[in-house]
């Protein structure tokens with residue numbers, strides 16, 4: 001099994017599991033991961049997904065051994081990496097918990113998640129230039145959106161690693177924790193997110209995501225429509241009534 005899945009109440013923890021290849025993201029691993037996540041996305045009992053690697057590495061990139069012998073036509077005909085779009089169609093909130101290397105596709109997978117929480121030992125890099133290629137799973141687009149052109153060019157053109165501290169300052173990483181505490185901290189945040197209205201968390205991430213796709217006026221208009229739509233849900237009634245009655249809300253998670 002290339003990925004391991006654990007259930008922690010309303011949170012699913014996915015562990016990348018190819019230690020012999022530093023969790024390099026092979027096509028088989030991608031299919032397995034996205035297959036699991038597509039099922040998880042339909043599960044009303046799941047409110048957040050956490051993706052992690054091992055203590056030393058999150059993932060060392062796309063699988064260079066698998067790619068190295070391919071021709072241009074192989075890549076074109078297979079539309080290599082297009083399967084990762086399945087990951088970005090997920091509606092459940094996702095958090096990447098990164099310890100150790102997140103290189104190449106590893107960093108790009110982390111960026112497909114809604115947030116990256118990193119251990120103080122984590123390092124991030126887009127080293128594809130050293131292999132005679134460029135990032136192919138979204139880094140030139142997502143990294144630029146997150147940390148801007150200047151730093152993205154620095155990383156993509158030199159392939160240099162960036163520490164967790166630099167990544168947090170630059171805006172790639174949401175929070176940094178000591179390595180020993182990272183997973184517990186991430187699972188606690190994931191449990192908190194999963195305790196909120198499932199409909200509202202999905203709407204929230206959709207609204208934030210669309211800010212990357214549409215202009216300000218259209219984005220604010222779409223946000224308002226999503227906001228209005230939540231007034232058709234029992235969770236809105238419950239959340240506001242609970243506030244007024246000074247009690248904890250009990251969201252029905254449908």
Ligand code: CO8
Nearest residue numbers: 021022024060061062063064065103104105127134135136
């Ligand atoms: N793919 C396949 N195997 C890998 C990868 C990888 N990305 N990374 C490590 N491995 C394998 C090694 O080959 C080695 O295998 P073996 O035991 O059979 O020799 C094993 O994992 C252990 O690796 P190392 O001995 O190198 O371990 P170290 O601890 O010394 O170093 C590093 C760890 C720093 C992570 C190092 O392995 C490394 O630099 N890896 C490559 C990082 C990299 O370049 N990543 C980018 C990959 S390309 C990519 O992600 C996108 C490509 C875009 C192409 C676009 C196409 C459309």
